[in-house]
Every structure is written in structure tokens, then in C-alpha cells.
Amino acid sequence: MSEKIFSALWAEIEAIGRASSGGYLRYALDEPELVLRDWFRNQADRRDMPVTDDGNGNLFAWWGAAWGRGAVLTGSHFDSVPHGGGYDGPLGIVSAFLAIDQMRAAGHTPSVPLAVVAFVEEEGGRFGLPCLGSRLLSGAIDPAKAAALTDQDGVTFGEALGATPAGPLPGLQSRIGALVELHIEQGRQLEVPVGVASAIWPHGRWRFDFTGHGDHAGTTKMSDRRDPMLTFAYTVLAANKEARLSGAHATMARVVVEPNATNAIPSLVRGWLDARAADTATMDSLVEAVTKRATERAGRDGTEVAVTSESLSSEVTFDTALANRLSGLLGDAPILPTSAGHDAGVLSALVPTAMLFVRNPTGISHSPAEFAEPADCAAGVDALARVLSELT
Amino acid sequence: MSEKIFSALWAEIEAIGRASSGGYLRYALDEPELVLRDWFRNQADRRDMPVTDDGNGNLFAWWGAAWGRGAVLTGSHFDSVPHGGGYDGPLGIVSAFLAIDQMRAAGHTPSVPLAVVAFVEEEGGRFGLPCLGSRLLSGAIDPAKAAALTDQDGVTFGEALGATPAGPLPGLQSRIGALVELHIEQGRQLEVPVGVASAIWPHGRWRFDFTGHGDHAGTTKMSDRRDPMLTFAYTVLAANKEARLSGAHATMARVVVEPNATNAIPSLVRGWLDARAADTATMDSLVEAVTKRATERAGRDGTEVAVTSESLSSEVTFDTALANRLSGLLGDAPILPTSAGHDAGVLSALVPTAMLFVRNPTGISHSPAEFAEPADCAAGVDALARVLSELT
Numbered sequence A, B: 001m002s003e004k005i006f007s008a009l010w011a012e013i014e015a016i017g018r019a020s021s022g023g024y025l026r027y028a029l030d031e032p033e034l035v036l037r038d039w040f041r042n043q044a045d046r047r048d049m050p051v052t053d054d055g056n057g058n059l060f061a062w063w064g065a066a067w068g069r070g071a072v073l074t075g076s077h078f079d080s081v082p083h084g085g086g087y088d089g090p091l092g093i094v095s096a097f098l099a100i101d102q103m104r105a106a107g108h109t110p111s112v113p114l115a116v117v118a119f120v121e122e123e124g125g126r127f128g129l130p131c132l133g134s135r136l137l138s139g140a141i142d143p144a145k146a147a148a149l150t151d152q153d154g155v156t157f158g159e160a161l162g163a164t165p166a167g168p169l170p171g172l173q174s175r176i177g178a179l180v181e182l183h184i185e186q187g188r189q190l191e192v193p194v195g196v197a198s199a200i201w202p203h204g205r206w207r208f209d210f211t212g213h214g215d216h217a218g219t220t221k222m223s224d225r226r227d228p229m230l231t232f233a234y235t236v237l238a239a240n241k242e243a244r245l246s247g248a249h250a251t252m253a254r255v256v257v258e259p260n261a262t263n264a265i266p267s268l269v270r271g272w273l274d275a276r277a278a279d280t281a282t283m284d285s286l287v288e289a290v291t292k293r294a295t296e297r298a299g300r301d302g303t304e305v306a307v308t309s310e311s312l313s314s315e316v317t318f319d320t321a322l323a324n325r326l327s328g329l330l331g332d333a334p335i336l337p338t339s340a341g342h343d344a345g346v347l348s349a350l351v352p353t354a355m356l357f358v359r360n361p362t363g364i365s366h367s368p369a370e371f372a373e374p375a376d377c378a379a380g381v382d383a384l385a386r387v388l389s390e391l392t
Helices: A003-014 A031-046 A090-105 A132-138 A143-148 A157-161 A228-246 A280-301 A320-329 A343-347 A374-391 B003-014 B031-046 B090-105 B132-138 B143-148 B157-161 B228-246 B280-301 B320-329 B343-347 B374-391
Strands: A051-053 A059-063 A071-077 A114-119 A176-184 A194-200 A203-211 A249-258 A268-276 A304-313 A335-338 A353-358 B051-053 B059-063 B071-077 B114-119 B176-184 B194-200 B203-211 B249-258 B268-276 B304-313 B335-338 B353-358
Touching: A003 A031, A003 A090, A003 A374, A031 A051, A031 A059, A031 A090, A031 A114, A071 A090, A071 A374, A090 A114, A090 A176, A090 A374, A114 A132, A132 A143, A132 A343, A143 A157, A176 A343, A176 A374, A194 A320, A194 A374, A203 A228, A203 A280, A228 A249, A228 A268, A228 A280, A228 B228, A228 B249, A249 B228, A249 B249, A268 A280, A280 A304, A320 A335, A320 A353, A320 A374, A335 A353, A343 A353, A353 A374, B003 B031, B003 B090, B003 B374, B031 B051, B031 B059, B031 B090, B031 B114, B071 B090, B071 B374, B090 B114, B090 B176, B090 B374, B114 B132, B132 B143, B132 B343, B143 B157, B176 B343, B176 B374, B194 B320, B194 B374, B203 B228, B203 B280, B228 B249, B228 B268, B228 B280, B268 B280, B280 B304, B320 B335, B320 B353, B320 B374, B335 B353, B343 B353, B353 B374
Parallel strands: A071 A114, A071 A176, A176 A353, A194 A335, B071 B114, B071 B176, B176 B353, B194 B335
Antiparallel strands: A051 A059, A059 A114, A194 A353, A203 A268, A203 A304, A249 A268, B051 B059, B059 B114, B194 B353, B203 B268, B203 B304, B249 B268
8 A cells, every 4th residue: 555545544643642752641541542542433434334342441343243253353552651652552553444445445355254453451551451451351350350450540440441341252262263463563673564473472560669768868877777769779770680691671660759759768669570581481580580689688778678460471472373374475574573562462362363563663662762664554554454355 | 844735736737738658748838838827827826926928938927026136036847848757847836936935924025026937848849949938038049040940730939929039038137136946856866855956967959860762661672772760770879889988978769750651661760869968078079979970870871861950058057156055055955967958057158047956766857757755845845945035
């Protein structure tokens, strides 16, 4: 397809939820994401595709009978991390609608229903648990537990949704024939416009609560302090070092300090560890090593540390036969793993799932600087249309 | 005086602005502090003391002609650090009213005007600059600059005050004969109920802006990262180590992270250094050493660091003759320095100034656990009444 057609549809959503940083503040079920959901319904209407909601916050626009046997789903998510890029998520939804236009223009009639899906809360940017929508749809999380997740203003997911989530779709495995998620690549690993995913690294989030003794920053003797900021700082450096040693990825990028005042030694520093590795054993031993070093340092600082696992995604291997088939269809497109989590990874436990990646020239993602060339995005639409025509 | 009388007046303000942590959220010109200012006017009314405002947000309750020549001021501040203790500040104001009661009961007639003062924004907890009220009164800060200081919601000090601050009091040095501020001691250095201040350590706040490259925490190779959290963490530990080596105090207790998301490498980490030492040369070389180590580490992390001095308080030596005289009056009360900043320190550059300290059994301050025994507080009132009777 032409870059021009891609760019025209892309321009419709480009300004929605964009902050002065150039990045996006699109949080699940919050104002800009609700505008995007309206845009989704609108796009579906324009194409005579009825929209259904699964009661979990996920939207589906149907070409063919809703939830008819063996349906093929394609899409992604609208929500962003705070000040994230505009491609991570929305590219998969915009490309899905354009692929359908292309399939129709080519006279394709699907043999099974085809749906464009918009998953809710993929980033966990509002309620803290990534892939919340696909976890609910697939039964990987208890609906009551999901309903009780809170955002930073104390609003629960249930309140934002307006109901307790419906939970897993009955007969999911017979209703969904396949899911194909198109996504911007995020690791500077793709040197051609389009690739196919092989696997997702296992990954998780751990909360480290460092507690000490709140006191006056000016008057408290250095030797009398029990300052949890020191233990946090040591742990940040230890996590980085351990990840480098083990060939894994570890990041501590989010921190909450109480009281967070210049002249008051904190009573609490809470930091989150994001850890990923090519296999579960490596990831587990990384987290264990970081915990051990944090605990040792806490002993020296007179502080305490408590570690809580907040989310855990096992290693995902996408359907190998399907990946090979799609790669072949796309002229032997490269097959590559990713260390980013995706809704497709969650659903891969139950149904045949594949991902297409669109080249990211800088590899930058979760940042205002995230970018894909319009020509590569157009090539992504072409590839998706070819794949969906084959699968339906 | 009896502990009972002290405790009764203390109880009137004890609940105002107290959070569930047990600490206080009393920010300058914000709800709980406005309630305390009303309480101040009420206490003044009860004692037939007219209240004036200096146009900078500082309140004065007068026994005798307002701003009559050689007036003696006594008091402190109402505002707290976030979740700070209730004694730091308010003890000096409550004690001032009770000392006046005691002087009147003893039939004292002051020969010069005596005023109870409540300084505004001593902690810098809302607008970031400590001792803002006393700096304005004494001309140590430009009123337009003070008016433009913003709180975290973007409200300026000028807006909160309802006007551009009036700035320095004309003829301050002839109008103020002396200032005596009573304050809870904050360093576990006082083993009797009441002491007299000798000096305040020089101290200041420096903002460290660590900038890097926002990116995906999962997919970015460790070797490709430019993560400012690492540079921040290293600097926290370096500041602690340098302070220990030089016998100074250094704290990094406040941090702001952008975007502060678990799965996004930050583009910016902003941390504040609070540094204090017995002399300016030691403090300066401490800050220099921390800056040098932060800059070196930034080079290794591929990040950048910019250091901005946000406030600086020179070494204060209180009027030595006055301190000796007060110590003598109080039965050779110990004379001791402090590393905490105070409005009395700011005014000491222009007028004779003294401070009385009330024992703090744990030394804890800027924390919900801050505490003084009622008996020691009552002894503080007695001492203040003796001192004010002598000075007026």
C-alpha cells in the first residue's frame, strides 16, 4: 500500500493524548484512551464492522459473525507507558483496519470471522499489571482480583470499567482460530521492514520496599542514620551489574519516596525491578542475586527490605509452524525473539498466536523518540493483509 | 509553669494537619497552616495583642506598639516538612504565648514592644526555598523572585499570598532590638531541658539533573543504555561516603523520575543534595567532591549531570554576648551549635539573635516520631519568660 494512505489514517490519532514531551499519556480507560476507543468504533462503523465488548474492556470489530468458530483476531492496544511513543500498540490497530481495506479491495472473502481487537491496559501503566485485558480474556487472572487493582488516585479497575470484569471467554479455544499481532520492533534487531516473532523472553516485576527511619537530614549524625535511599541506590547498581554478568536485562526505573523532602531522611523508598532473560532459570537467579545483595546492604544500612513479585510472565514460544509459515509467505522474513511482553504472548498459552514486527531504526521504544518509517509501516500493512488473507 | 498548662494549649493545635502517618502536612498558606494562622490570631485576641502582617506572609502579635523602636520578637513557624513532627516550629509559637502569660502574671511591664511572630514557609516544603518569610523580611531575597516560586501544582507564592511580597521592612535594624526563637533540639545533643544556640552550620541545597535516554526497559540491550538512574544511584552513595570522610552531613532524600514507569528507562532523574558542615570550606569541598564523582560516573553511564545551587545559607554565629548572657540567666545552660537552618539564622545577619533549644530525647526530627517531654516544654516556657523579661 502507499505510505500516503497509511500516513493519512495515522494522522487521525497522532495528536490524541500527546504531551508537551512529544510522548503520550494514554492510560487505559482514561480520557485520551476513551477518545481512541471512540475512534475505533468509528473506524469499525465506516467498514460496517459491528463492535462487541468482552466485558473485560477489550473491544472487537467484526468482519463476519462475532465469535464464530475459528475466528482470526488481529490488533494490539491503545494505552502507552507515561510519555511513551505512539507506535507501541496503536500501530497494530491502525494496520489491522488498513489490512482489511486492502483485503476487501483485493476481493478477499474470509472463510472464518476476522476481528480487529483493541486490548485494554497492555502496559500496566494505570493499574500496574501489564496485559490485563488479555489475562482476563484468557482466564489468567481472577476477575475479582483485577477489579480491585487501583490506579494512583485510588480508582479501581472495576470502577473505571463500570463493572466487575466478565473474565474468560467461554469456549475460547474453539472460538479463536489464531491471533496475529503486528507491533513495532523494540530492540534494533530487525534490518528489513518486517519480521516474525519466535519467542518472548520470560519477564516480571518485583517491588522492593526499603524501610528505614525518617529523620532530619541536617541534624542526624551520619552514624545514627537508617537511610533506605542508600539501600535503594546500592540495589539499582547491583541489579545493573548482575544483569550484565548474566546476559539478562534488569532495570529499576520507578521509585516512590516517603516523604520525598530535601531535608528529611526517607522512612520508605519503594523501587520496582523489571527483569528479563532468555530463559526462566537465568531470570530467577538474577532476581535472587539482586535480592541477596539488597538484603546484605540493608544489614549494613540498618534498613529493611521486603521483595514482592507483582507480575510474572513465563517464557513464550510462539507457534513455530505458524511462524515458519508466515515467514515463508513474507519472502523468508527474519524470525526473531523479543524481550518485550505482549497480549499475544498471554494468549499464546491457549491459541495459535503469531506476531509481525515492523522495523524500528533506532530500537528506541517507551520514549517520545520511538519511531518507524511510514514506508516500513506500509510494508507492515501489506504483510499483515497477506497473512490474514492466508489465515481466513 | 505546670506541664498541664502547656499540654492544654498544645492540645489545641495537635490534630491540625496531622496525617494518618502521625506526621504533619502543614504547608505554608495551605489549608492546615491557614487554620493555624487563624488560631494565632485567636490567641492574640485573647491576650489583647493586635496582629499585623508584614506583607510577606509573616504574622506578628504585639504586646506594646507595633514596630516600636527596639522591639523584641519571639516565635517560630507553623509549617512542617511532609509528614514531619509537630514540634519543629509550632513549639516556639505556643511557648511564646505562654511565656507572655507568665510574664503578665508576674506583673512584668515591657520597656520595649514585644511581639510573637509566625514566619511563613520556613521549611521550604511548599515553594522549595527554606526561610522564605525571614528572607523576605530581611531583604535576603528579591520579592519578585519569591513571588514566582511555584509549588508542585504550579501555584506561585505570589498567588498563594494574594500579592507580590512587600519585601524588607524599612528600618528593620532600629525597629528590632532582638529576636529569640525557641525550638526543639534536633540532634540528640542536649542532656538538660534547655540550651542556648551558639551557631548554625552552613548548609544548602543543590539540584542534580541527571539526563539520559528514555527507552524500553525490556528490549534495550544493557550496553546500549544511557540510564540516568544509575548515575543518580552512584551519586547517592558517593554523597554519603564523602560526608562521612569529611565529618559533614550529606543527604539525597528527594527524587523525581521521568517518566517513572517500571518498564521505561528514565530520560531524567532529578535528585536534591542537602549538604551541611561545621564550616563553609568543608561544605564547599564536600559538594565539589560529590559533583566530581557524579560527573565521572555520568561519563561512564553515557548520561549528563547538571548541578544547580538552589539555596545556600552561610555559617551563622549567633550574638555571642547575648548567648552568654542568656546561658547565665538560665543557670549556665549549655551553649551548642546546630546543623538545622532557622529563621533566627537568617535574621542574625542584621539584628541580635538568640535561640533556645528544648531537649529532644531521641534527636529525631522531620519525622512523625519527633517528640519532646511536656516537662521539658514547660521548662522551655519558663526559660523563655525569664529571657524575655530580661530583654524587655
